[in-house]
Every structure is written in structure tokens, then in C-alpha cells.
Amino acid sequence: MAKVFISDIQPGQEVESTFVVEQKELRTARNGNAFLTLKLRDRTGRLTGRVWERAEELGRTVSAGTVVRIRGRSETYRDELQLSIVSMAPVPAEAIRPADYLPVSPVAPESLWKDLTDLMLQVERRPLRELLRRIFSDPEIADRFKKAPAAKSVHHAYLGGLLEHTVAVARLADRICGLYGELDRDLLLAGALLHDIGKIREFTYDLVIDYSPVGRLVGHMVLGAEILEGKLQGMRGFPEEDAMLLKHLILSHHGQTEFGAVQPPMTREAVALHFADDLDAKMSNLTRILEESEGTDGLWTAYQPLHNRFFFKGRAARDEVTSTENLEEGPPEIKQLRLWDAAREKRRDG
Missing domain, CATH: 1.10.3210 (Hypothetical protein af1432)
Structure with missing residues (x-):
């Protein structure tokens, strides 16, 4: 099965793919039931996953730093995409492509x-x-x-x-x-x-x-x-x-x-x-x-605890890059910034 990358996941999508577990935390909800929070990533970004049923059982099957195959459904919570996980299992070492993560x-x-x-x-x-x-x-x-x-x-x-x-x-x-x-x-x-x-x-x-x-x-x-x-x-x-x-x-x-x-x-x-x-x-x-907030509604990013603020998304003011010739114009530092910008666009689109 082809890998589904985090950058391609849309709200309300059934997802079955592999991700690296960066962190896992077992917590207790207000109703007394345990739930599991996973910080997931691949080479395109990060995503929070949550296990609401059989949290303790499934939590014992994975650990931080391992690759897991996850099945679940994507949803939006407080303007952030997350994954409601139904099942997950470790991926055998021989099946892992490090470049994906x-x-x-x-x-x-x-x-x-x-x-x-x-x-x-x-x-x-x-x-x-x-x-x-x-x-x-x-x-x-x-x-x-x-x-x-x-x-x-x-x-x-x-x-x-x-x-x-x-x-x-x-x-x-x-x-x-x-x-x-x-x-x-x-x-x-x-x-x-x-x-x-x-x-x-x-x-x-x-x-x-x-x-x-x-x-x-x-x-x-x-x-x-x-x-x-x-x-x-x-x-x-x-x-x-x-x-x-x-x-x-x-x-x-x-x-x-x-x-x-x-x-x-x-x-x-x-x-x-x-x-x-x-x-x-x-x-x-x-x-x-700002890149991770692209595609979300509104003029503002989600609240950023590290900075203690929201950020205004607005309309990106970027140089129009239409050819390699345009990339080569200007002093070295401006040229490098344009190259980086174009490379980011290419990575996001490709």
C-alpha cells in the first residue's frame, strides 16, 4: 500500500499509512477513561493522533522512535488537523524506508x-x-x-x-x-x-x-x-x-x-x-x-504557545518566480532566498 503523507491528509479522510512516533502519552479523560496521545511525523510534517478506545492495550504495542502503521480518520479540532486512531501496529524494520520519515x-x-x-x-x-x-x-x-x-x-x-x-x-x-x-x-x-x-x-x-x-x-x-x-x-x-x-x-x-x-x-x-x-x-x-496553517480557515494561525500569540496569515508577499533566469537576479543573499523559496514551493507541490 502506497504511503499517505501528512501534507496530503485532508479533514474527514479515512487514513491508513505509516508514521514515526515522536512522543506518546497516556492520560485520563474527565470521564475517567484512559486515552493515548501520539505525536506523529513523516518527512512532510507533524500530526497529533489520539486513541480513545483500547488506549492502554494499543499503547503497549508502540514506543517513541518507532514506525507504526496506523488506521484512523482525520478530523479538525480547534483549527488543527488530528487523527482519531482505530488501530496501529509496529512496522518491521525491513519494511521501513528512512527517507519517508x-x-x-x-x-x-x-x-x-x-x-x-x-x-x-x-x-x-x-x-x-x-x-x-x-x-x-x-x-x-x-x-x-x-x-x-x-x-x-x-x-x-x-x-x-x-x-x-x-x-x-x-x-x-x-x-x-x-x-x-x-x-x-x-x-x-x-x-x-x-x-x-x-x-x-x-x-x-x-x-x-x-x-x-x-x-x-x-x-x-x-x-x-x-x-x-x-x-x-x-x-x-x-x-x-x-x-x-x-x-x-x-x-x-x-x-x-x-x-x-x-x-x-x-x-x-x-x-x-x-x-x-x-x-x-x-x-x-x-x-x-505559516506553512502548516495553509489550507486552514481564517486569517490567523492556531494559537502558538511558544510565542504566546496568534500569527496573522494574510496574503503572502513573495517575488514572482517564473524562470531560472529570475532566480539568478540580484545580490547573492537575495538570490539564495529566492532559491530557498522556490525549493520550498517545489517540495510542497511535489
Whole structure:
């Protein structure tokens, strides 16, 4: 039976397909009956599933991180699509196609890697440029960096998301330097390219994106600082102050300690990097929210607890893309945004 993807499910549809279980929670309703809530996903999106009958029995047959075949009916509850599940069973390992369940960046990794390399070559100070070359020419680092997600769920939560996010943050940092000439452009660019390097060890992403043990216990900022220190060893003559400031950029880019920063930003470059990182993460998250609300009624998205607000959907104001020639017009950062936009449209339509 052909797989039915989440993006193709409409309200009131009988559904039989396979999904990854990201989370499961057994709860008790007001009438005292148990019900099961499942967070389901495939490469096209997420969906909440609920089991109202035989919840405890069916709940014992599945666990988080497994692929299950589900039969049920889709319905809308509080403006959100969900699945009322009738039956479900684990899918044998030999029948699982991992590519069906993990989403990927809408932009080809080869294109993003070229962007990253071009940005790296713009760093003028030779020690910083050589450090970047040592890090990104390491085959193990490069392979993981091209594949890793940037987050578990909030932003760029798909394969290749780390690379896509890093390129965007570095481009933002470059533009910020054009506005604030007192910034150390080389240091800020290097910090932007390395700020999330620790995420190559923070996440696992076989069938679901989750934290690795070291990712949860140590975190990507400390892991990134460790990778930096390892590559600095053996680099004779690397400026000690640059090493210290670069490490500070990695350890402080979340802005506040309550948001995971080891230290708050204490240099101009660290403040700039924090806001560039935060802006790209928030815009990625908002893009996903608006994309997932397409096809729903009304001018507003569902309430977003993470942001404590609704978002206005309105009418998307986008450049009209009619040919490859149009995609190639304009400065590099605008051209890249158009390519990403066109790739998202193609992924959604195809």
C-alpha cells in the first residue's frame, strides 16, 4: 500500500499509512477513561493522533522512535488537523524506508556547502581562515555538518538544517558588518560559521531527531568549544585573543543563561551574533507555522504557545518566480532566498 503523507491528509479522510512516533502519552479523560496521545511525523510534517478506545492495550504495542502503521480518520479540532486512531501496529524494520520519515532541507547540500566555502574564503585574517579550513576540511566534521539538523523541533528541524541555518546566520552577520563598521568582520564571520558546530554531536537523526546523551548532558555550545580547542591545538602562532573571543562567541550566542548560554554576550561581535542567530531561528519557525496553517480557515494561525500569540496569515508577499533566469537576479543573499523559496514551493507541490 502506497504511503499517505501528512501534507496530503485532508479533514474527514479515512487514513491508513505509516508514521514515526515522536512522543506518546497516556492520560485520563474527565470521564475517567484512559486515552493515548501520539505525536506523529513523516518527512512532510507533524500530526497529533489520539486513541480513545483500547488506549492502554494499543499503547503497549508502540514506543517513541518507532514506525507504526496506523488506521484512523482525520478530523479538525480547534483549527488543527488530528487523527482519531482505530488501530496501529509496529512496522518491521525491513519494511521501513528512512527517507519517508525525516524531512530534508529544501536547498541542495552541495549549493549550501559552496555558500559556506565562499563565506569562509571572505575571512581575510590568515590564522582565522586557516582555522576554518582545518575544521571544515575534516571529512568527519564535514559529513556530519551537511546532514545534521539545527534543532529537534523549533527551527530548521530537518536534515541539512544546520548547514542551511549556518549559511543564513553568516550572511546576516556579513550584512550587519556593512552597517556597523566598528565590528571585527573576520571574527564575526568566523564565529557565525562555527557558532553551532557542536550540533554535529548534539543530535541523533536515524528515524527521529533527538538529543544524543552527550548533547543532553553537555550541550552544543560546550561541545562546539571543545571542537574549536581541538583544532587550535597544533596551530602555532594562532592569536590567543582571537581564540578567546571566538570561544566566547560560541559559548554566548544564545544570549541569556536561562536560554542556555554559558555566558551572556560581552563583546560587540557576540551581541551581533546572538541577534543574527535568533532572527534566523525565529524566521524559520514562523515560516513553518505559516506553512502548516495553509489550507486552514481564517486569517490567523492556531494559537502558538511558544510565542504566546496568534500569527496573522494574510496574503503572502513573495517575488514572482517564473524562470531560472529570475532566480539568478540580484545580490547573492537575495538570490539564495529566492532559491530557498522556490525549493520550498517545489517540495510542497511535489
